[in-house]
Amino acid sequence: MATTSCFAALASDQDLVPHHIERRSIGPKDVAIDIAFCGVCHTDLHFAKNDWGRSNYPLVPGHEIVGTVNAVGADVKKFKLGQKVAVGCFVNSCHTCSSCAVDLEQYCLNGVTGTYNAASVDPGGFTYGGYSKHIVVDEHFVLRMPEGLDLAGAAPLLCAGITTYSPLKHWNIQAGMRVGVIGLGGLGHMGIKFAHAMGAQTTMITSSAHKAQDALRLGADGVLLSSDAAAMQAMANQFDFLLNTIPVYHDYNVYLPLLKVDGTMCIVGTIGMNAELNARSLIMGRRKIAGSLVGGIQETQEMLDFCAQHQILSDIEMIPMDGINQAYERMQHSDVKYRFVIDMSTLA
Amino acid sequence: MATTSCFAALASDQDLVPHHIERRSIGPKDVAIDIAFCGVCHTDLHFAKNDWGRSNYPLVPGHEIVGTVNAVGADVKKFKLGQKVAVGCFVNSCHTCSSCAVDLEQYCLNGVTGTYNAASVDPGGFTYGGYSKHIVVDEHFVLRMPEGLDLAGAAPLLCAGITTYSPLKHWNIQAGMRVGVIGLGGLGHMGIKFAHAMGAQTTMITSSAHKAQDALRLGADGVLLSSDAAAMQAMANQFDFLLNTIPVYHDYNVYLPLLKVDGTMCIVGTIGMNAELNARSLIMGRRKIAGSLVGGIQETQEMLDFCAQHQILSDIEMIPMDGINQAYERMQHSDVKYRFVIDMSTLA
Numbered sequence A, B: 001m002a003t004t005s006c007f008a009a010l011a012s013d014q015d016l017v018p019h020h021i022e023r024r025s026i027g028p029k030d031v032a033i034d035i036a037f038c039g040v041c042h043t044d045l046h047f048a049k050n051d052w053g054r055s056n057y058p059l060v061p062g063h064e065i066v067g068t069v070n071a072v073g074a075d076v077k078k079f080k081l082g083q084k085v086a087v088g089c090f091v092n093s094c095h096t097c098s099s100c101a102v103d104l105e106q107y108c109l110n111g112v113t114g115t116y117n118a119a120s121v122d123p124g125g126f127t128y129g130g131y132s133k134h135i136v137v138d139e140h141f142v143l144r145m146p147e148g149l150d151l152a153g154a155a156p157l158l159c160a161g162i163t164t165y166s167p168l169k170h171w172n173i174q175a176g177m178r179v180g181v182i183g184l185g186g187l188g189h190m191g192i193k194f195a196h197a198m199g200a201q202t203t204m205i206t207s208s209a210h211k212a213q214d215a216l217r218l219g220a221d222g223v224l225l226s227s228d229a230a231a232m233q234a235m236a237n238q239f240d241f242l243l244n245t246i247p248v249y250h251d252y253n254v255y256l257p258l259l260k261v262d263g264t265m266c267i268v269g270t271i272g273m274n275a276e277l278n279a280r281s282l283i284m285g286r287r288k289i290a291g292s293l294v295g296g297i298q299e300t301q302e303m304l305d306f307c308a309q310h311q312i313l314s315d316i317e318m319i320p321m322d323g324i325n326q327a328y329e330r331m332q333h334s335d336v337k338y339r340f341v342i343d344m345s346t347l348a
Helices: A044-049 A151-156 A159-171 A185-199 A209-218 A231-232 A297-310 A323-329 B042-048 B149-156 B158-171 B184-198 B208-220 B229-234 B295-310 B320-329
Strands: A003-008 A016-023 A030-040 A065-072 A084-087 A089-091 A136-137 A143-144 A176-183 A202-206 A223-224 A241-242 A257-267 A275-276 A288-291 A316-320 A339-343 B003-008 B018-020 B030-040 B065-070 B084-087 B090-092 B134-138 B142-144 B178-182 B201-206 B222-225 B238-246 B259-267 B274-278 B288-291 B314-320 B340-341
Touching: A003 A323, A030 A084, A030 A151, A044 A323, A065 A136, A084 A089, A084 A151, A089 A136, A151 A159, A151 A185, A151 A297, A151 A316, A151 A339, A159 A185, A159 A241, A159 A297, A176 A185, A185 A202, A185 A209, A185 A241, A202 A209, A209 A223, A209 B090, A223 B340, A241 B259, A316 A323, A323 A339, B003 B320, B030 B084, B030 B149, B030 B320, B042 B288, B065 B134, B065 B149, B084 B149, B084 B184, B090 B134, B142 B295, B149 B158, B149 B184, B149 B295, B149 B314, B149 B340, B158 B184, B158 B238, B178 B184, B184 B201, B184 B208, B184 B238, B201 B208, B208 B222, B222 B229, B295 B340, B314 B320
Parallel strands: A176 A202, A176 A241, A202 A223, A241 A257, A257 A288, A316 A339, B178 B201, B178 B238, B201 B222, B238 B259, B259 B288, B314 B340
Antiparallel strands: A003 A016, A030 A065, A030 A136, A030 A339, A065 A084, A084 A143, A275 B274, A288 B288, B003 B018, B030 B065, B030 B134, B030 B340, B065 B084, B084 B142
16 A cells, blocks of 8 residues: 555654654455544643654554454455445454454453554554544454444544543443542543443542533533542542542542442553552452453444434544643643543645 | 459560559449450450550450459340350440441441450559450440360461451352452461361462462462462452551552452451552452451350360460560561460469
């Protein structure tokens, strides 16, 4: 296939710039996609800047991808030309391990292939992501966009959406349960929408009093200020489930007493850093701390269908492709409500 | 009731000494017990020395109690004179909260009453434990000792036993599962026996190579040295459940990669101290860290019956009452296989 235009990080200390990459030829099971929109995840920024020490340049970020099928391989069964589709955080897995066998490709024991910066047989030796005009993906890892879902607002569902939907479904959140969503950012705002749509009594737990109004608008039934010790004490033993979306180092012990006996706090916000944990709160109520990573392909499709049914979208700020470096600046100050989405038609 | 002889800590910096305490009169639902044996738990030592800053003196330790009914109140239905009985870690709870309502008295939301050092209406204002000739306990909190279970070897079942049995049952350990027991002491040696009896493939995980032989004797199918990085790596993603009995500060991150996707590590050994936790291992496999505290009365009875059925006892060293201070010395150097039990007939 010909080269296609994209925005890439060429080194860790430089801004993203226009670039050309080569996409692989369309194999028999591949779907070629014209990208309409791509969401901007904080992970993109970490990889562009090599914060985790494992970035390969040129690096094309982007794993919240929506667009239109422009070509399909000979053996493709699920998709046809012109169909609206989406791609999330990974584009390959082994298909044979115990995780893949139960549609949990994200936990592939042989290593899932990330949508960008992952070793692959693609030209260049690594996958390239969605800050691009086109992408070629095996049909197994392509999602069907349901009718009636705004494409731009849906883009962040592919990461921020499934990251919060999956644990809420796994822990069977439903009416009659009380859920706390800790932290109001890209993940937290989706967590509130999903917990509310699933029927749970939903509380926004935040250290920022000024976020209360927005939390209620997004669907929270109440707001709990984590800095208010008396309020936190009053809510001890009240929550069935806590979805912890805080993206920085923090003390888990502050939140664990909020859980009922047998309750779970699931971590989706931090990765790669230690936290303080005193097992006392776990032991004194058989409480659990768990983690969760995005969701499998089947569950991601279920999430998109759930969003269409309940008209759930991300709250977004649309930017042109050449606004990405300014967007990264703002993200570092948490200055976005609640997800930047790149309009890929602005990329020449 | 008259005073009864016991061994008590009278101050945090002194040895335990002979003493007399007053037990409450036998109420209508009370059972009075002649104590035959009392196990020695590390918690006893912490309370005697006021390690946690909340000891009340005189303090009579002991919550692994077995003996014989010598009197019953007018309304007692479950027990009769001469019957062999046992008392564990708590002797009262509210009976009305959501935990008590489902036989999880240990998680009583209004505060369970510990067998010693807990505020109570007993003479002296606090409960007194099992380093004593007698004890008076509400029948709800008294266990029936099944026939055919050696009383002395059974005493540690009331704490070390139920502490390890309860999480293994709660997480439904059975044949076809692989369980790792981390740490070989009073708790760990019971964990191996129970996991083995439940049919699990049981691995002792220890930093002490010299404990391997004993672990196999106790029922482990294999031993994994936590200091052997290559062996630990080879066992990544292999365990359904880890029972963590380590009683001191340690790094949870060493063990979490051993768990399969959706596996759980349950903490029963440490309380009151922080540990290192990096959520990465949780997130990358939807793994969980949980805690568990002893067990409810109904489950403790089930555990005793299970032990009778499978002839499971604690490995003990019997000591006379006046050997307690020397036993505490040895416990501080982990020099006991695997539980001291006091022969209460040696108390005048």
